[in-house]
Amino acid sequence: MGNTLLSAENISKSFDGVQALKNVSIDIEKGKIKCLAGENGCGKSTLVKILSGVYTADEGQIDIEGKKYTSLTPITAIEEGIQVIYQDLSLFSHMTVAENIAMNKMMYSKKKLVNWGEINRIAKEQLDKIGANLDLQAPIRNLSIANRQLVAICRALSLEAKILFMDEPTTALTKKEVDRLLSIVLGLKEKGISVVFISHKLNEVFQISDSITVIRDGKKIGDFTSDELNPKSLSYYMTGREIGYTRYKKMNSDNDNILEVKNLSKKGMFKDINFTVKKGDILGITGLLGSGRTEMALSLFGLNPPDSGEVLIENKVAKITSPNEAMKHGIALLPEDRLSQGLFLESSAKTNITVTILNKLKNSLGIVNQKKEEETAIDTVKDVNVNNKNIDLHVKKLSGGNQQKIVLGKWMVTDPKLFILDTPTVGVDIGSKSEIYEKIQESATNGMGIIIISDEIEEILANCNKVIIMHEGKIVKYLDEEELNKEDVQDRIFNIINNPLGRVNHEA
């Protein structure tokens, strides 16, 4: 293979005695798109960080165009033409969009002085290249996650890299932005740049990759060309078992209302929202980012009080103005961003799980019963099947899928009547995904009311017996069980989401 740009041989790495990678070898060819596939926690991100110099491998050797390294630093990696879009984006939140985009290029050029005109020019050029429109002077902390992802992508593209690693670059992007990104990736390939693409979305993997390397539990399962695999065989290699999602069917005949929302409005966010969730219902809410779905969910949880309208819990009017009150009404929320809103990353699984029910675990003196706390945590970790059953482990050491299981578990222990899940499987691997679905469906069958907010039509269709589609703060379509059972429903939802205003013309 004369076209190999980078080849890593027998890379091993362990953290605190846990073997994250074992003898993994990988070759990256010039001008090819390689996908790294594997479940969360399998070691993909670790491998990327070793190849970009953030971590040093315990063993193994990296060969970049004939130069051999046993350890890389981020600076040498950048100088060798390696650019990475990290999963956590690695942006500077108090600095502007322009400076974030231009940062890598500035550091690389080794210029001593800063030229602000040039920074703005670089940023503008990169944003134009991917067709995004952002305020160059806005600080990153004011941006949505999706826009931050765009900034991180622009930054990595600003240097004419030889190899570009993209660690789940599309998690927060809408379909349109994903398509644009994928076409940029294909354009890079044509220019002879190698791309290593990491994604959980199998359709993206097959859409762009030339070859696929599968990693499972820190070991390489194999290198495949993308023709050799199909979604089914790929997920088999990734998880080591057959994966299929069972479609939810409402079994619970109990038809009591859990939640009824009447004319709920908040200026600039959502308007005249009406829907009901009955026992055993799984209501799906979809629509593009910015459709007001998250804002509305936050209102139900007391974080974003509405201006007008009524919320009825079990047919009684409820004024929910804080999460504390929401919890008293039996509402739970799995937030959109689990890292900043759903978890205490620096604390143990135990602390995270039991924090929602400390009141129940305390005795009359207000002292928490540690034994009960421990038992609850152990039961929950088993119940949601976290891969590491150690309840004293800091949750930041868990993979995305397992972290999400902890968030799920921490709310399940409160035994909610209504559970709102905002994009529950973003950055979650297929294995964990199906386990989370199972858990959700089981709870609904036992009478819980559930709302799932999601971008993934497959996710909505697999789990929901009712669906509403939102656009610019309004409900544009309501689909009941009967309509969801029709064959063309997937395409219909897709068309409504992406063309909510043209819908009238289509159907007329």
Added chain:
Amino acid sequence: MKLRKLKQMEKYLISILIAYIIIVSVVSKNFLSVNTLFDLLKTSSGTLILAAGVLMVLISGGIDVSFTAIAVVSGYSSILLMMKLGVDNIFFALIVAAIIGLLLGIINALIIYFFKLSTFITTLGTSSVFYGFMTTFIGTSSISVADKPQSLFNFGKATLFGLPLFFIMAVVILVITWFILYRTTLGRSIFAIGNSEESALRAGINILKTKLFVYSYMGLLSGIMGIVYFSEIDLINPISLVGTELMVIAAVVIGGIRLTGGEGTILGAILGVSIIQIFRSTLVFLGLSTSWNDLFIGIILLVSVSLISYQERKSNKEHLIFSK
């Protein structure tokens, strides 16, 4: 260069300053005189020099409480050396003090970087070590007015273009600091590590080099300030100054600089120092005792940090961020 818009915090500080100056000048006719102004600029200079360094340290995400100790140790040692060698030259004093300060700053940076320690604890420790080293091995005796080298007196009285020379120095240092922070890649690296050290590392920024610069710059400025300070007062007493570091940090924080790093402006720091200095030196014009000083400064500090936090929460809410 296009002038940037004033930040909310800066507007608020400027209005307080103007309101206060109007009140004082109405109450006391003596206030708006060339003499008062001259004195004010002169006494503010030392604090301004330190504030430039403190600003840089805070932006980098750290904190330094050892700079007063560095100022005293380097100022006092260099004056003693002057007297011993009989070199009565202000440049000699400044250069020696600056070099000592620089070295002590490097020690801070190395400990912080290699042992990955909290900057507060490290500099709290080194502050005692530096000061203790001086009192144990170099001495603590005051230098009387009669023994004090003549060049220090001259330096204390010197003017340039009708302004105190100290003040011109402070202005030059502030301009240099502004230039480093906003016009050099190094300065932007300082902002970057204050935002996120991990992200900075991944962007290829040399963390060690950046931290070495930040703390040695702080040390260098402290050394210079040591000489400025001892030239300004008559009696050189090496146990003064230490203990006032938190007031300088407070001044910079009043100016809207975040203690958690990544954000801050030179203008903010200047306004913060101005407010503290004006209060300190003009309460007498209002017929108030100096005990009002602490009260006023405390209130302003609390109001300004609350204001910053309130604005941040408000803007976070608009962007649906509830984490902090």
